[in-house]
Amino acid sequence: MNRPLAEKVLGWIETYPVAVMLAAMALRGGFLLTNGLDLIGDEAYYWEWSRRPDWCYYSKPPMVAWLIGLSTWLLGDYTVAVRMPTLVLGTVFLWFFYTTARAFYGARGGALALLLILATPINVLANFLMTIDPPLYCFWIIAIYYLRRALFDGQARAWLWAGCASAAALLSKQAALALPAMLLIFLVTDSQRRHLLKKEFPLYLLPILIAAVPILWWNQQHDWVMFGHSRSHFGNHEPVTIGKHLQWARDFLLYQILLISPGGFALLLLSSLRAAFKFGKLGAEQRFLLLMGPALLLGVLLLSFLQKAQGNWPMPFYFTGLILLAGDRVAGYWRRSFKYALAFGFLMVVTTYALPILLQAFNLQNTALDPTKRFKSWRELAIDVHFERLISVPNVDDTFLLALGHRYLASELAFYLPDHPRTFRYETSGEVSSQYEVWPGPLEYVGKNGFVIAEQTADALPVALTTAFERFRFLAEIANPERQGAKYYLYLGENLKYWPDPIKRRANKEGYVASDN
Structure with missing residues (x-):
């Protein structure tokens, strides 16, 4: 793609972002309806949860079960019905992701960020598999959007909306506790906004605390089973060799590369490290973006050397990292590599969507090379x-x-x-x-x-x-x-x-x- 054509495409996306999102929704909807793949184990397991609505479950808060329950109540107990919430959540996510990026870096930054997120294979899976991740991603980015409006636009009511979105994220997954924790660090380290700790930050925390009450009550009634399950994911329960540590880190890194795309992951990591080394010189908006995602991502990457880390743990941390990367590109960084990273990312996305057809064309269905076999x-x-x-x-x-x-x-x-x-x-x-x-x-x-x-x-x-x-x-x-x-x-x-x-x-x-x- 030559530069003039690239500029025309970006200009078109800046002018018609909603059309891009609707096209993405149509593609995802078509794939959802026609792929013919069974539910994976976790999807069926969460459907089982939905048949017995509760305030919490063995390993996770209740949001995924509530959403599946609502969808199957409306549409019936069908595979497509279980997965239908991903289509709605993914479209809402795209809108808030784009508008957040545009608020930080203008229309060009919003268009670039939209291209970046659409060029990640994880965006395909998160809009197809109904696990705990789609609701977490959606409510996470909504919280970031309203926090930006509260912090940098001075909109008082945005604090409450941000708190409600963070509470919904907490009802989706325990990892959402990182949102108030990193916001607290940002406010403590920003002298111009430290005064917001007195009134605005408690207002933000209120919905989160309300959402936490039934989760805590349920766990108190069930021997704190969710907390025990979460704790089991951390630490090494037996001596581990250096080789095993390196294997864990390698596997985790490969997982990130496959879900984000090689070029996108490399650029995001370089952008995040660049911002981290210049933390003291960054503007408040860039420090906020760094703390609300890339800093956490770097922490999980380090953790992967110390213990076995699940590949999906850092996924919500990529969102503000991708926005930060889009801002770098607006500022003139990564010109050529950015173009190649996008191209290869979209190639991976197209391959993912075309996988059922490719497997049939090359007679690879149900072989060892068929990644859809477990479906x-x-x-x-x-x-x-x-x-x-x-x-x-x-x-x-x-x-x-x-x-x-x-x-x-x-x-x-x-x-x-x-x-x-x-x-x-x-x-x-x-x-x-x-x-x-x-x-x-x-x-x-x-x-x-x-x-x-x-x-x-x-x-x-x-x-x-x-x-x-x-x-x-x-x-x-x-x-x-x-x-x-x-x-x-x-x-x-x-x-x-x-x-x-x-x-x-x-x-x-x-x-x-x-x-x-």
Whole structure:
């Protein structure tokens, strides 16, 4: 692309940003409706949460479950309905991202930032997979938008709106606590705005504190399980070699490069480091952008050398980093490299959208080179399980399903079985390791039948489970479509006598009172 053409494209985007966003929404909507890919495990797991609305869950606050619940209440329990909130959230995100960048760096900065975010593969996934990330990203950038208006435009009501957006972000993921923390650092280090700590900052905190109350109350009622889960992600629980530390850092870095694009990640990192080294000389707006994202990103990059870090942890920290990078480009930095980074980023985005077609064209579907393979197996498994259920019990309406193994097995079958049965999980370790162990077992099904699916043969099943039914028998061996040669085993438990809660049984062994009744 020669420079005059690039300038024309930028000028057009500056003039018609809404058209760009609507085109992006149309592309995402078309992909959402036509891709044919099943829900991944986390999506089905959060759908399970949505069937039991609450103020918090085992590992995360409730926003993802609320949004899925609203969408499926309106549209039904379909794959597209579960994912539909991503389309709405992603479009709202684009608008606030663009308007925030434009507020900092003018129409040209807004156009450049819009191009940057559209050229990141993570923007494809965040507008397709309904996990905790789409609501977090949306409410995070809304909070940044209103904080900018409050801090630099002096709009008093913007403090409350920023607080509400930050509260919604907190209801999406615990990482949103970084927003008030970094804002506090900014206000403390900015002598001209330090006075805002007296009145405006408490006003901003008020909605966040209100949102935190039900989360804290729920955790108090459930042994602080969410906090225990979050704490388990930090630190090394056993000695680790230097080689392992380097492997963790390498894997984390590759993850960032793939989700942001190589050129975009490199430029953003250089831009952030440049701003960090000049922190004392930066204007207040640039210091705000640096603290609200890139500084946190640099911190997570450092953390990845010390422990295993999840690849999606720093994603919201990229937003103000991309705006800062757009501002650098407006100021004349990274001219040639910026163009190449955008071009390669868009190539990765187009490849991501075209992946189902490319895999079919090159006959790579369901091979080891097919990254969409894990999206395709659950519906097939559910069909096989449902067939075997109907053979053994013609009317399955008054039965339940019990899964041994990963939480994904329970949640995916709950979603893809046509009757969406009440599904439970038996955790043989006696540990609370998913939301299924937080919920009560199938106590309301005492006296009724249940199907049990596991990867274990009958002789390897827990005796406490099999003897909890009046009769327990093997039904069928079902191929695991995700792993060649692996099997699932389906059993029928007739007349459940009591629920052998493995959590209570473990507590009983440790000296606490527990009962099977």
